[in-house]
Amino acid sequence: MTREDVKKIFPNATDDEITAFLNQHNSEVNSAKGASIKDDDLKELREKAKKFEEYEREKLSNEERVKIALEQAEKARRDNLMLLNKTKAEAIFVADGLASEDYKDFIDSIVKEDENDTLSSAKAISKMLQKRKAAWEQEYKDNSISKTPKPDGKTSEKKDDNDKKDQYSAAEQLAISFAKSRADAAKVSAENLKNIIGG
Numbered sequence: 001m002t003r004e005d006v007k008k009i010f011p012n013a014t015d016d017e018i019t020a021f022l023n024q025h026n027s028e029v030n031s032a033k034g035a036s037i038k039d040d041d042l043k044e045l046r047e048k049a050k051k052f053e054e055y056e057r058e059k060l061s062n063e064e065r066v067k068i069a070l071e072q073a074e075k076a077r078r079d080n081l082m083l084l085n086k087t088k089a090e091a092i093f094v095a096d097g098l099a100s101e102d103y104k105d106f107i108d109s110i111v112k113e114d115e116n117d118t119l120s121s122a123k124a125i126s127k128m129l130q131k132r133k134a135a136w137e138q139e140y141k142d143n144s145i146s147k148t149p150k151p152d153g154k155t156s157e158k159k160d161d162n163d164k165k166d167q168y169s170a171a172e173q174l175a176i177s178f179a180k181s182r183a184d185a186a187k188v189s190a191e192n193l194k195n196i197i198g199g
Contacts, residue, residue, distance in 0.1 A: 009049075012056050021052070078113060086111045089122035096126045
């Protein structure tokens with residue numbers, strides 16, 4: 001066993017303590033050479049190592065022990081505060097009708113130690129999601145009404161789609177345009193098929 005090995009096992013040991021430990025270790029190894037080590041000897045060595053570790057722990061000053069205890073307590077306080085704030089943010093989302101699958105991917109990014117920051121972020125996101133949901137529901141309702149047949153069997157068409165385009169983002173306008181072109185293409189294909197089959 002080398003001094004480095006002892007340093008790895010007992011990082012806080014002084015040079016004198018390491019020397020004393022190595023001397024005792026070497027004398028025990030030399031006395032054990034040629035004879036098998038008994039279980040009692042191993043037990044004794046383990047007890048000595050345990051006593052040395054206890055001695056090292058006792059060498060910590062009261063201030064160091066208090067500092068370690070305070071650091072552990074502060075970490076536990078922060079962890080508990082973050083968990084509490086996360087639970088409060090989840091409560092906001094659940095109250096607004098969101099399922100855990102809806103917010104599980106981003107909730108950790110909005111949880112802070114400051115409760116007000118966490119709740120403000122959760123409320124803002126929830127409000128934005130509610131607005132998007134209401135807009136989607138209104139659009140669905142408007143589309144359903146516009147496609148409802150009139151009593152004479154004809155469907156009403158919106159007179160001015162350009163007025164509505166301004167309230168959509170560029171991506172939404174592109175998606176609407178794509179959907180309309182696909183619907184028109186499907187209609188033409190159906191008429192062609194009808195003409196081929198009928199003709």
